[in-house]
Amino acid sequence: MSTPEPSPLAGAPAGAAPSAADLRRWRRYLADERAEAAVYRDVARRRTGEERAILLALAEAEGRHEAHWVRLLGAEADRVPAVSLRTRVLGFFARRFGSVFVLALAQRAEGRSPYEADAHATAAMAADERIHQEVVRGLAARGRARLSGSFRAAVFGANDGLVSNLALVLGIGATGVSATTVLFTGLAGLLAGALSMGAGEYVSVRSQRELLAASVPDPQAHTAVPHLDVDENELALVYRARGMSEQEAAAHAHEVLTGYDPATAAAQASAEPVDEHEEIGSAWGAAASSFAFFASGAIIPVLPYLLGLVGGAAVLVAAVLVGVALLITGAVVGVLSGASPLRRALRQLVIGFGAAGATYALGLAFGTTLA
Incomplete structure (x- = not known):
């Protein structure tokens, strides 16, 4: 037995016409509901079985919310585009980077629902959004488990390559040595760091899997x-x-x-299912990811010197390139963890520049002393 929903204008003064602000807000809500339903259907087309059924049920629920705002807007609903920019962006991520990115973004969107504080949304809609967040969290958790081993190695590898080689290049450069010396120091740091990271990840993951296997x-x-x-x-x-x-x-x-x-x-x-320790990943996969991503991160601070820049220009370009890369890696971690991408990006930037700045200051001190 279902309880009747409140009047669509519950909480509004009797007979009051919606204001321009109300109409703008309702159009935004309608666009968001259509976007979320489209995203769930798009991801469902790439899934089978129970996950597909769950995603289609979520899309159906968003369709009920969409109908609520269509009733309120009346003819104004025709002014809302059927496919929003947000939907197109999420579809781009789904096609190129896998549905786990989309589900992580959807989880965050469901958690930011304003319906509980909006008098024109029903209590059932607010409750739906809260439960949808948990449903999407459960679906996203499966993808996160599949990614976490190699992804952890990739993120750590890229971040370490960016920060450690930037610090190395800036520290050596600050001592006053030639640009050629800085270049070869950076390349040596890239190779040594990538090999060290790959070997370390292999030993770490292999040992962890062996320890867990001993408990099966x-x-x-x-x-x-x-x-x-x-x-x-x-x-x-x-x-x-x-x-x-x-x-x-x-x-x-x-x-x-x-x-x-x-x-x-x-x-x-x-x-009985064999415990493959999926969330840890394979030792070779972790090693390869760590090596490749450390190298891809470590090459960025060296690029200005490879292109022939010297002195302050090389330092500035290296810092800008690494800063952009740190913002991107931080934002990706934020998206996958369901947290704020901006906050995680800024955290990566501050930590990376803090480490590089300290090494640069030491290089300046040593360069002054040697001089």
């Missing part, structure tokens, strides 16, 4: 059950080691022993 239960352990002493019942120790209380472990072990069927146990063991 042996699928053949059930073959020992028929030979256990029922009176001693050491099977209970297994369940106690996995967190059961002594009484619970004893009862469960007794149940397993008395109802044991070899064929059933073998089928259950083979049907």
